[in-house]
Amino acid sequence: MTTHFARRGFTTAATGVLIGVLSIGLSGCDRPGDVGTAAASEAEAAAFTQHFKIDGMFCSGCEQTVRSRISELDGVVSCEVSHREGTAVVRVRSEDVIDRILSEVDQAGFEISLSDQPALEEAAEEKITAKSD
DSSP: OHHHHHHTTOOHHHHHHHHHHHHHHHTTOSSTTOTTHHHHHHHHHHOEEEEEEEESOOSHHHHHHHHHHHHTSTTEEEEEEETTTTEEEEEESSTHHHHHHHHHHHHTTOEEEEOOHHHHHHHHHHHHHHHHO
């Protein structure tokens, strides 16, 4: 290994310094991936879930296309897409993102609309609560 680095102009000492510098840069983290968790937590707290109905998805390739088009938009926190159910459940930071999602999926060649899924879920919860009373 020393020979390999020596041929490229690195000495064993230089390699040790490089490794030391890299490890110092990582030592401030409690765990890998913790960088920016406070900011991410704040963004997640401000996010809300929006349900979409998507027609025209027939396979996992269609699903992946829709998922990647939505996930790449600024303001999208997370995205779950199902070609079998014809749905997308998206966590967004603001209402502005919804119009961009509708436009992006439409441009990809799929029919998309806002779903009343939350209303259906609330009605089901009310029905369950009423039965238990």
